[in-house]
Amino acid sequence: MMTALTNNLPDWFRRKRAKQDTPEEEQVESASTTTGGGSDNEPVVVWEAANVMEAQVVKGRLESEGIPAIISSEAVGTIYGLTAGQLAAARVLVPAPLADKALEILFPGDAEDAENASGLDTDESGADTQGPGQ
Template sequence: MATDAGFFSGWLQKLRQGWQRPAEPLDAAETAGTTTGGGSEQEPVVVWEAANRMEAQIVQGRLESEGIPAIIRGEALGTIYGLTTGELAASKVLVPAPLAERARSILAEESAWDEGDDGRADV
């Protein structure tokens, strides 16, 4: 199938002519509201630095069980290659800024583990 090369060059020229740069560059405060869904008060805050993605998933699950939305940020290569140690394996757990203090207090609490019950039935 042959294409007309003149069509694409003419189309690109029309595209360039129609596109204009903004008169003044936007500052970070203006763009934050439009690109992330909120201002700086809604920006994610790091509440936990995990050694690896597995640890971060446990922390994320703990926070989400308390009703706090959490996301994990880390290097993709660590996940792809299954790394569990080192800088590429490290992950961070982030929550919305208004919930950061509550999240930190939840993570600081000690979990009550019943060490006598291992989940197996006595035979």
């Protein structure tokens, strides 16, 4: 009875290939269709939020700058509406090539801090305020 019903459906339940592939061919095909770590566009975490609401704000900020972002969180926290604790935590992920740009947007002062980390203190005029023996 079920065979009669499935014969009328447009290729939904039929095998896609008539011939049997070798295990090596199947492995190559599955590796090219999944994101098992071999892709340059693999998502990376750029922000760990305390809850999904905070992650939504960060995601919106990144998307307003043209960076696609996704939120990863525990399903239990979402189901029970948790807003605090480990189950409420969420991570914001972006494609790996855009991670540096995303971090610059989220942490704009870090670039300036890195420039000032040379060990010399300067005043507003740019003059060295640290003496040679200090």
